[in-house]
Structures are given as C-alpha cells and as structure tokens.
Amino acid sequence: MAVMLSMGLTSETVSRLSALWGKSAARNAGRMHLLLGHLLDTAAVAEVMWHSYLAPSLRWRLDEISGGRGREWFMWVCGIHDCGKATPAFQSVDAVEAARVIAAGLTWRRWPAGKRWRHDVAGGALLAPLLRDAWGRDAAGWVWPLVSGHHGAFPSAQSLTAPREQQGRGAGWAEVQRALVEVFTRSVGFESLEGACPRQPLRKAEQLALSGLIVMADWIASDALCFPGIADVADVSLAGARRRAEAGWSRLRLSGGWGQLPMPDSRLQPLERRFGVEPRASQVELVERAWEMPVPGLLVVEAPMGEGKTKAALAAAEVLAARFGLDGVFVAMPTQATSDPMYEQVLSWVRSFDPELESEVGLLHGKRRFNPRWRGIWEGSAVDGSDGCTGDVGDEYGAIDEDDEFGMVAPCCGVADRDGPPRWFLGSKRGLLTGFAVGTVDHLLYAATRTRHVMLRFAGLAGKVVIVDEVHAADVYMRQFLEEALRWLGQAGVPVVLLSATLPPQQRQSLVDAYISGATGRADVSEVVPVPAGYPCVTAAYAVDERPVVETSTRATAPWRAAFPMELAWLPDVTVDGAVVADAARQAVAGGGVALVIVNQVERAQRIYRTLLDRGFDGEVHLLHGRLCTAHRAERTERCLQRLGPGAGGGRPARMVVVATQLAEQSFDVDADVLITDLAPVDLLLQRIGRLHRHEGTRRPAAVCCPRVMVSGVAASPGGGPVFLPASKLIYGEWPLLRAAALVVEAAGPLTCEGDDASEAAEVRGGPHERGRRRGWSIPAQVPDLVARAYGDAEACPAAWADRVRVARETYLEEQEKRAAAAQEFVLTRPREWAAPTLAGLHCGGAYGVRAEEELDAVVRDGERSVEVVLVRRLPGGYAALDGSRLGVHGEAVQDDVVDRVLGGSVRLPARLTRDAEKDLAALPGWSAHPWLRYSSALVLEQDGWASLGEYRVGYDEVLGLLVTAASRPEGPRVGGDDV
Structure with missing residues (x-):
C-alpha cells in the first residue's frame, strides 16, 4: 500500500502487517481476508452509512465533536473496531492462517486451554495506551469502550489486563500493532493519530448509539458475498474498499428514512395534508408544542379515547424531524394486536411522503408473519427465517465472524431482491434499524436492558422520533425499563411523544423526571409538572443548557366531542359461571343494539358465551380472548372490526354481543351501545368505557341511545364491603379494585350481595326515577379527576372499609416496591451508575447473557x-x-x-x-x-x-x-x- 511506503515503515514491519488476517478462509466463504482489508471495508461501509443512512442530527453531532471532520472520524471509529485481532490471542486461532503470521516473524508461546483472550477486549487494551499518548486520558477513556464493546458487551477497564503472551510479547508485536493503527488512520484521511483526536466527548447515550452503528458497519462489512477476501496487501486500498462498500450497500438495498426532511409549508400542514382532516383543538395544541420546543424533548399527551392522538403524534413527529434532523419514527404499541392496525396507519402516512418508503417500514412482533400487509411487502425476503427469534451462538473467543452469531454463513446475511425491501433488517436485533418501525413497546424496553447488543437496538432509536401509545398500560415493573429508556433517549436528544387517555399524575411526573434527568445529565433532577388547565392537555419537558424546563397546557382545550353522561349500574356477580352477565347482556339488547362484555378471566368469558348460545340468544355472538389460536384470534378480531369499526356504516348488526377479555380494553376500535365489564382499576375501566358510543353518526335503537355501563365481577359481602372475582384480585391486587369500587359506588349507588336485586341492577331500561337517583359519570370531562382520585393519596373509600383499605394499600405498595426492585437486575444502568461518563463496565454484573428474544420477553415483563x-x-x-x-x-x-x-x-x-x-x-x-x-x-x-x-x-x-x-x-x- 502507498500509505505504508509513505510512512517509512521497515520492510520487516510491512511484511508482518501484511500477514495479519482478519477473516479466516474457513469462515469467510473459502477466502482469507487481511485484517487491514477488513478495517478499510468497515470504514468504507461507514462512509456509505454517513451519506445514505445516518440521520442529519447524528452527522451534525459528529461534525461538532470532530471539528467538522465527522465523516472521516465516523469512518475511523467504525473501522478501528477490530484492531484487537492484531494479537497472538486471535492470530493463533486458525492454524492455517497462523502459519503465515509465524513465517513473517510474529510468534507466541502456548497458553493453557480455555484461557484465550477475546479480540474485542484486546482491541481496547491495544488502543487505550496509544490513544492516551496521542489524545490524552479523557478522550481515550470514552473511545476505547466503543472498540471493546463491538461484540455486544462493554467490559470494565480492569478487564483490559491480560497475559502479555496473548497481547503480544516483544518489540515486533508492539511495532506491528502501532503500525496497523497508524496506517489505517492515515488511510481514512487523517495525517496522524493525533489529528484524529475529537475536540469534545459524546454524551454517554450518544456513545451507545455510536457503538451500535459500529456493530452495524462491522456486520455489513463481514458479508463474504459482498466483501470477498483479499489475501494480497497490494490489492488492499481505501478506493477498493469504497467500491466494494457501494456495491454491497446497493446489493443489500439498505437505506435510512427521510434523510433531511423539509420544513412543512405551514404549521398545520402535517395534519391537513397527510391526513386530510380538519384539525381538532387538541391536535393543534400538540403540533404547536412541537413547533415551539427550542430543543428535542418529551411531549406527554393526555386526551380522551377517539380524540385522534395518534394522527396528532405523527404530525408532531414530522415537525420534530424537520426541525431537529431526525430520519424516521418508531411507534411503540402495548400489544401485538394493537401493533397491526397501527402498522397500516403508519404505512399510509409514510407513503404520503414517498410511496417507495413503504418498504422501509418494519413491523416488530413475533406474529408479523400473519399480517397480510407486512407479508405483501416482505414476503420471500427472510432467508434465515429467524424473524428475531433465534439465539446467538456463543462467541467465547471473539473469533467467530459476526454473522455466524445468527446461525448462518456470511453470504446469507440478507441480500435483497432486486425490487424488494432490505431483508438485512429482518435479522435478529436489527428491526429498529429500519427507517420507520411499528412494534410492541417491548422493543423500546429491550433498548433499556443490560443485555448483549443493546447498543444495536439503541442505535435504531437514535435519530428517530419515538412515539409510545397507551403508555398507561405499562405496569410498575415495565415502567422501570420505560423510564430507563427515557433517560437514555433524553440524553441522546431523541424526541419522545407519549400518548395516554388516562395517566395518573404521579406517573406523568415520573416519566417527565426520567426524560429530564437524561437531558440534564443529572440523575436526581426533578422538575414539578404544573397542573394542566384542562383535559385534553399536553406537557412538554426539555433541557436548555442543562436547565430543565417543564410546561403544560395553560388554557383549557375542548375535546372534539362534548362530555356526555354515562349511566353506571352494578351487576353483582363473582362466579366463573357468569350466567347473570349472560342474561344481562341478552336483556340489554333485547330491543336491538350491540353489547360489549369485557371480563377478567378466559373461563368466565367462555362460559358467558356458551350460556348465551344455550339460552337461544337471537343475534350474533362473538368470543375473543387470549387462548384462541393465532388464526382464529386474527379472524375474529377482523370480523368484529368489520362489523363495529368506524367504517361499518350500514353493515352494523341489528343485535350482537361480543364477549371478550382484556384484549378489547385498548386500541380495539369498535363502537358498542352497552358495556358490561368486570371491575378493574379505574384507568383501565375508563379504557373499556372508551369502546362505548365511540363513533360519530352511528344509528342506535332507542333503548340504547344513551351510553350505559354495568359493572360486574364484584358483589357486597354480608358486612357491606366488596367481594371481588378471585381472578381480578390475582391480576390487579385488592387496593386498586377497592379504590375503583368506591368511585363506582358514588356513581351507581351501594353494592348489593350477589343475587340480591340483580334483576334491578341489570335492568338497563330503568325508569326516570331510578336514573335520576344515580349520578353516573360525565365522560370525558371527569376522566382526569377519576384517575387522580383513584391513585392519589387522599382517601376515596367509604369509612366502613378503612381497615381493609389500609391493609390492602400496604400490601399493594410493598408488592410494587418488590417488583420495581426486581427490575433493577436487568435495567441498563442502576442509579449509582448514571453519572459515569463512558460505557466502560456497562455490562459488568446483571443479566447481559440473555440471548433469545423469548428470554428478553421475560426480562421486561415480570408476570x-x-x-x-x-x-x-x-x-x-x-x-x-x-x-x-x-x-x-x-x-x-x-x-x-x-x-x-x-x-x-x-x-x-x-x-x-x-x-x-x-x-x-x-x-x-x-x-x-x-x-x-x-x-x-x-x-x-x-x-x-x-x-x-x-x-x-x-x-x-x-x-x-x-x-x-x-x-x-x-x-x-x-x-x-x-x-x-
């Protein structure tokens, strides 16, 4: 190479450097690849990524820390990742390739079996002293972990010490290692190693994202089909690597998202043009907040069910992306079932920018193969078939090529069809790297776990706008990961939009605190969230010069639909049999209409359904729960949406009962006339009520023209206190149910014992006198107050329940604390580690050995x-x-x-x-x-x-x-x- 000659290296050093191998013939489709060649390949891939993949915000930041040389510096940090292979620990792994190294004069002694040093850790040990001499301790301290972490885990500084024999004993090894780093550094455009010194450090979250991009570049450059081995150093050059990288990138059909998104022509264009709707007041407020935030930040949206929060969030995402240089969007949903309709919506939205972007929208959940739209776009692309479900093969010595970790040889890492989507993104852990993605919230939570390759997941979030829908659905265990993710996203400057219909004030505060702590870099920061002026409302949180700013709606915003009275009545029944519920549903729609029954137990749902059939219900009956097979569940969900969804129109049935479990609780866009529901915590109860009288223009029979709710799964004990369905207590705990029961008592009157006055409680066509006696709820006007009272400190239960409530509350809080503590074993950083400025030791301790997606499910969900x-x-x-x-x-x-x-x-x-x-x-x-x-x-x-x-x-x-x-x-x- 010309660079070697210009540096004046000795012929002996040149010979030795030319012998170092990076990919063995045995693991590289039969062709050995020189180490220097692989470093330059990876640097060239990084250069293509710079132009064709990285979000503008990431490019701007890398330019900032490198004095305007962000492209060269990104090439350097990606390419240098495998310098640790220039050690006896790696060069001795393959006997055939080692013979050439020994012949060049680089030798080693034997060491005990099983004591081999990993090359990723060796790279940090090799590079750290060189960087300290050239750059100083601070700059070296945050860069070497990027090298040592490229196989998925960040070691501590203490682990860099290894037997000298494996690192390389003698002047020959030290000289060739220095020469490798210097030759590579000059090849990518720096005059010396000193010239590559960054002017300032990246924040730790930015380091994590950069580490993931290094892994991505390395995996692409490890594809032997796109980057065949080169054994002669005379054929190794940056120009050649660039040609290979361009061809490989094109062959894989990889790309980013929008690129630099132009600013909208007007403030409301993202709503009016993309969705063709007349913006509602709450939607306008969210988009205005996105325009007004001076820096990327957190937006917390609280609005009634059916308010159009998702459309507003996508419109706000367009504004945020254009203003701050973001390249795409990830929309996180609570379940697989809710992800599918959101995927359809995001597909339509993305096509409004450019129809070809459709193939850049990933769907991230384990059942995506059954989504017809996803299959229509991606069908035939998954050659490895892993779909994110395979585990990694162990890489004990760091000698296994990266793509082998997915159980396949390098050429199979994902060459796309000529006109198909980039199948490379279908590989394990790569889904978030697509330009746009919709999936379960678990994928966001995975990026906040101390697990292997967490940096790859986080890199898929950096440079995007993150939207989390139904954020209230996260329980206390999942919230530990959600708040951890918000801390890292805040520090990385990633805008986040959180959507909820029913968010307790304490939860809103903790979510804001998490994001602000990341944005300010202070773990203990807390900025009190002002009380919103009304409902719907938007809270904005960000940091300017590390100073936290939290703002919320200062004027009341009217919901799109005026508040309407909701009649509540008790339907006492705590039996699994559910015959009382079946009879009440039948009576409720005797004159026509649709009843939605939501219960907390599969067996109860099955028996209610069967009772309706056995007693000759004259109408349609549908059963939906989590113990249906995938095909039946999808078919029934689709049938319900067709019959009761927003486009049902004249196809709405004359008489129908849908019996479901909690599957119908959220993002189930159906319109029922009557709701019968088992008691649940108030926020979830309100979510269920959100399915009632949901759509405008629905024609309803006179008997069900007013929205009515019957609350079951509870009855009065002989002493007067509530008795709950055992399954409900098991799922939710007694204290939230007691608070919910107390609020329903205020609206529906006192509880009765099971069987007492059941017919009166179930009679939804009660006379005017009875209706006047019951206060009911005004929805959505009362939603914030009901949720705040349910989870607040003030006592909301009758005095006669005091002792029981006190014990239940203590038990509930103790259980919540245990669950929160249990999550600390897996969260990415513990509170005491947050202040650390580098990634060194991030994976020390904890459960980073988790490999398969199925195991990750168990990490972020503790049921x-x-x-x-x-x-x-x-x-x-x-x-x-x-x-x-x-x-x-x-x-x-x-x-x-x-x-x-x-x-x-x-x-x-x-x-x-x-x-x-x-x-x-x-x-x-x-x-x-x-x-x-x-x-x-x-x-x-x-x-x-x-x-x-x-x-x-x-x-x-x-x-x-x-x-x-x-x-x-x-x-x-x-x-x-x-x-x-």
Missing part, C-alpha cells in the same frame, strides 16, 4: 412465564395442522402455505402449564430443518382431541378456544383455563 405452543393433531399416518392440513409422517410441511396453517395453530398456554410444557414439549422431528418451525414446541392432540400435560388435559375447541381440565376430572363441560 408468570407462559409458553406458546403449536397445536397439531395426530393422525394414524402422521400429523395434521390444527385446521386439518395434512403433514408428513414426522410433521414435515413441504409447502409455505402449509407452514402458515401450522403456525396459525399457535396458542399461549396458561402459566400453570409452563413448567410441564418446557420439560415435555419440543418441535416435531420434521420441523428441524424449517426456519419458522424449528424453534416451536408442538402440543400434539391425540385422536380423541386431547393431550396430557403434567397433571392436566388440554384440548382445543374451534369456538371456545383452548380447554384445560385436571387429568383426574371426569370429562364433562369442557371449558378453558383460568388465566386471563
């Missing part, structure tokens, strides 16, 4: 673990899918459409079956070679329709869903498990 299985039927000559599609003798499915039907039989088992399922179930033998099936556990239903699992018998009914009964119980009424 009882449950297992998803694929139901198949045993036949005399083999197996069949749940829908009857024939499989081979060993369960093999030779056609993709059959695979889809097999996976359509996936269902999640009740938690009490988890241990037996993990112990006894596995994939069928014929599934081992199929990427979509090999990680699935099969539950084989015998020819009588049942399977034995531990102490239980499990079956599946096409209508009722999963059925679970004790093995000793005589077969009779076959009803399903008692989990939600």
